[in-house]
Amino acid sequence: MVAFDAGETLAERFRSHMGDATTLYGYAMRGMADDWEAGGVTREICAEWESSPTGTMIQLRYLAGIFRIVLRGEAPELAAFYPCLHGSAPGPAPAERVWPVMREVAAAHVEELRQALHVVPQTNEPGRAAVLLIGLFEAVRRHGIRRIRLWEIGASAGLNLYADRFRYVGPGWEWGPDGSPLVLSTDAPMVRVEDVEIVQRRGCDLDPIDPTTGEGADRLRSFVWPWHVSRHDRLSAALAVARAERAAGRAAVVDRAGAGEWLERHVAAVSVAGAGADVLTVVWQSITRMYWPPDEGKRVDAAIAAARARFPLAHVTMEHPDEVVDGRVVHAREAQLAVDGDPLGWVHPHGIPVWL
Numbered sequence: 001m002v003a004f005d006a007g008e009t010l011a012e013r014f015r016s017h018m019g020d021a022t023t024l025y026g027y028a029m030r031g032m033a034d035d036w037e038a039g040g041v042t043r044e045i046c047a048e049w050e051s052s053p054t055g056t057m058i059q060l061r062y063l064a065g066i067f068r069i070v071l072r073g074e075a076p077e078l079a080a081f082y083p084c085l086h087g088s089a090p091g092p093a094p095a096e097r098v099w100p101v102m103r104e105v106a107a108a109h110v111e112e113l114r115q116a117l118h119v120v121p122q123t124n125e126p127g128r129a130a131v132l133l134i135g136l137f138e139a140v141r142r143h144g145i146r147r148i149r150l151w152e153i154g155a156s157a158g159l160n161l162y163a164d165r166f167r168y169v170g171p172g173w174e175w176g177p178d179g180s181p182l183v184l185s186t187d188a189p190m191v192r193v194e195d196v197e198i199v200q201r202r203g204c205d206l207d208p209i210d211p212t213t214g215e216g217a218d219r220l221r222s223f224v225w226p227w228h229v230s231r232h233d234r235l236s237a238a239l240a241v242a243r244a245e246r247a248a249g250r251a252a253v254v255d256r257a258g259a260g261e262w263l264e265r266h267v268a269a270v271s272v273a274g275a276g277a278d279v280l281t282v283v284w285q286s287i288t289r290m291y292w293p294p295d296e297g298k299r300v301d302a303a304i305a306a307a308r309a310r311f312p313l314a315h316v317t318m319e320h321p322d323e324v325v326d327g328r329v330v331h332a333r334e335a336q337l338a339v340d341g342d343p344l345g346w347v348h349p350h351g352i353p354v355w356l
């Protein structure tokens, strides 16, 4: 995998992430690097992390901590630089002027930002629901079963467990409830839609986030680039769906557990007599495998094989496959949708617009 924070010192690591990029965080990371070298507030905040391993992504944790202060409305002068918070106002403040304003905010929140460096970057991309849904339709066709027990491993906040509560619009097809707060416009042509009824929605994550609390929502938002306005819009709409489902007593459950152990436990707990053959268990996952320890995938595969021997199950994956570059195994840049291991196509890592 590409290391986004290579270098000897934190300053070098901050500079290496975005190079000369003219994005908000490009300017911010270079400002943080200069500030670290000058012994400024960045040095004070990041003091414990100077020997942290490459890949810790201190710069993302720092910027997410600042973003959460902005999201709470405590730094209006800095909020002016965040395109996702701009609404219909004319353009955001120019990114190249951000660092002095950001530094003032950092200086006023040193202790909070020291704590923020412990928060591991974590997102939940509702755009991926469009890809997973196409896999679900394929699974339904293969098994001829429409009642779905939906299980998601590496679910983060579980937003994609509400996939049937979102509306999808593509060339020549539409699916999902009218009036959903989240409408996903895809370029996926000629999708053969299926009727499905989700009878259970449950998942696991090593660190589940409750999307219905302000804190959980801000944590998710804070790790999405502030200039990716449509991703922020999708996330806000999916959060509204999650809040509505919770209010209606239908919140999806995301347990704190590793994927393999959770799946073993849940497969063992399925009573085939009770569930009957008219329920299809769909285990789905998106962009989580690359974070798993080496044995996790083997445990997941073994649990799935054990389940298939007892009840109908389909496995829908949207992951970066491994590929060999210069003799090294790396994750492919783009993601692939597969059902039961059969690739259906390459997809955008954020899900939308779907096919590449």
Ligand SMILES: C[S@@+](CC[C@H](N)C(=O)[O-])C[C@H]1O[C@@H](n2cnc3c(N)ncnc32)[C@H](O)[C@@H]1O
Binding pocket: 122, 123, 124, 125, 126, 128, 153, 154, 155, 156, 157, 204, 205, 206, 207, 257, 258, 259, 260, 285, 286, 287, 288, 291, 292, 293, 296
């Ligand atoms: C990039 S996020 C993707 C979240 C969600 N699937 C999505 O597509 O929006 C990766 C998620 O995998 C979770 N994760 C990493 N290792 C895991 C493991 N061994 N078991 C379960 N979840 C894991 C992380 O906590 C994180 O929420």
